[in-house]
Amino acid sequence: MATIFQDGTLYASSKLDMVNTCLLAIGEVPYLEGTVVNDLPPGTDGDTARRLIETTMVEIQSRGWYFNTDYNFILRPDIYGFITMPPNTLRVDFGNGPDRHRYTIKNGKIYDYYNHTYIIDKELTADVVWLVDYAELPPEAYEYISLRAARKFQQKVIGSTETDSFTSRDEQDALMHLQRRQLQSQDYDIRNKRVSTRVHNGYLVAGLYGNKGRRDF
Secondary structure: OOOEEEEEEEOOOHHHHHHHHHHHOOOOOOOOOOOOHHHHHOOOOHHHHHHHHHHHHHHHOOOOOOOOEEEEEEOOOOOOOOOOOOOOOEEEOOOOOOOOOEEEEEEEEEEEEEEEEOOOOOOOOEEEOOOOOOHHHHHOOOOHHHHHHHHHHHHHHOOOOOOOOOOHHHHHHHHHHHHHHHHHHHOOOOOOOOOOOOOOOOOOOOOOOOOOOOOOO
16 A cells, blocks of 8 residues: 555555655655566566565664554463564663563563573563554554655765755654654643653653653552
C-alpha cells in the first residue's frame, strides 16, 4: 500500500515512497508504483537509497517513541528458562531499579550478566522498543524518517551543501512535529517532584519530568 488516509490526510506509507523521496531530493525520476524495492539492482541510486532508509528506520526508532514503545511489558521465560525476544526488538530497558544493569538483550534472548546465563527463573518487567513497519508509522514519524534519509542520501550522492541546507530545514521541521506529537501523547509533568533519570528518545526538552504511566522506581 503506497498511501493511506489518517485523520483525513493522505500520506505515503511504504518503503517505495521513501525511496522515491530520496530520488526526488537529487532530481532523479521516481520509480513507478508496484516496483519491488528489495529487487533493485545493487549499486543503483535506488538500492543505495533503500539501504540508507533501512538504517535510518532503525536509527530513529531505536530512540523509543510513543508509537513503538510498550511500557511495563511483562517478559516470561519459556519452559526451558529462556526469554526469547522477537526479531523486531530494538531495545529492552529495565529502568532505574536493581535490575537495570543485571539484564540485557543478547543474541535475541534476555541475558543475566550477574549469573552469566540465559536461564531466567522469574518474570521480568521492562520497557520494550520495537521496530515497526512503514505502514504502521504515524504521519509525523514517517515524514521525519523520510526527510532525514533523503537529506543523508542527497549528501552522500551529490554532496551539495546548498541543497542539503534546504533539506536539513525540512528535516528539523519534521522533527519538531514529531517531538510535539510525542509530548502530546505522554503524561509529562513539570510539577512532578520525582525527576526520572531515564533517557527517553534523547530529544525531550530539558525540564520535563517522568511519564506518570511508567513504573515508579
